[in-house]
Amino acid sequence: MERVYVVTHPEASHHVDGVVGGWFDSHPTEPGLERAEEIGRYLRRVVPGDATPQLVSSDLLRTRQTADAVAVAFGIDPVLDAGLREKSYGVAGGRPQAWLAERFVPPPATGDRLDHVEGIEGAETMRQCLERVYGAVRRIEAEPARCRIVVAHGGTAGFVVSAWMGIPLEACSSARFRTPSGSVTILEQDDHFHNRSLVALGITDLSG
Template sequence: MRTLHVVTHPEATHHVEGVVGGWYDSQLTPAGVRAAVSIARALRARIPDDAEVELFSSDLRRTLRTADEVAELFGVAPVLDARLREKSYGEAGGRPQEWLDRRFVPPPAVGERMDHDEGVPGAETKGVWARRVYAAMDEILLSPCEHQIIVTHGGSLTCVVASWIKMPIESAGYAGFRAPSGSITTLREHDFFHNRQVVSLGDTRHLDSTAG
């Protein structure tokens, strides 16, 4: 059976500084680096030693640093893909969160949500964001590899899971799959029925040893 292990990068500097992430190229904090080590060890414990493994990662520093820890234990080089980045918040990236909060225009409860203008110059719409993550997923799944690791961001995890269950793009505007920083989400496809399961969402049990 194909299994996808989807990692959301752990604590980064923008988290503790209270600034907007998105495409702002923050890096892992010391606590984040320790968590990345725990993530890699947890994945190594879950995946058989003789299994073929592929590793994909967003190209931002916080995800790449996480992927590097995984790469070291598995002996594979990460394939970097900018399409796995977090949503771009345009001019808000790297600014205080309250700067974005004052300008942000939330999407309507009904009507057009995917191409909604959130009021921040240069920011991606949900539609642009979702389409690029969906395209990355389509390419990743062309490979028959049984174990694939994807290192991405908390927001983009929703697009990864929505793509996995073949949710239409227009419906993804309402989707929200929440996963904490440093989590592992497990997705599995059955060989016979080809059902696509969400086995676990946002598992953080491996982080217990890094707390404090």
């Protein structure tokens, strides 16, 4: 059985400062760092003791430091992959959320949602973001492992789930998996049928 634990980084400075995240390199808050350590302890409890997990993280600071806390729990080093970054909001990154809201062009309910241009200079389209994340998941899977830990962002963690489960990229035009900050999502592939299952989405109670 193969298991994948997708970690959504906990509270970061852009959350509390009310600014746009994206590729803006915000840092974890003190509560965020404490939560990252809690995630590391939780994963150490639930990952089988004889398993050395593959640990891959977005290279942005808020995910790197989350991955570092997980790495301490296992005595391993994380591998950084920029493909796991949050969606880029171009020049809006680091600006107040209100600045983005005034200029943002929301996607239509139907039609070409993946290639929709949001009106923000330098911002990725949803397709560009998805292609990047799907590529990162392919690189992750190219390395043999029975247990994988992937540290990503609120937007891209759900795309990691979609990519790993083999959901066509086009389906992500509308389909989403919501993963709260500081949560863990568990995926599993069985050894008999080789089915891939979403075992738990966005676990926030890590006491078990």
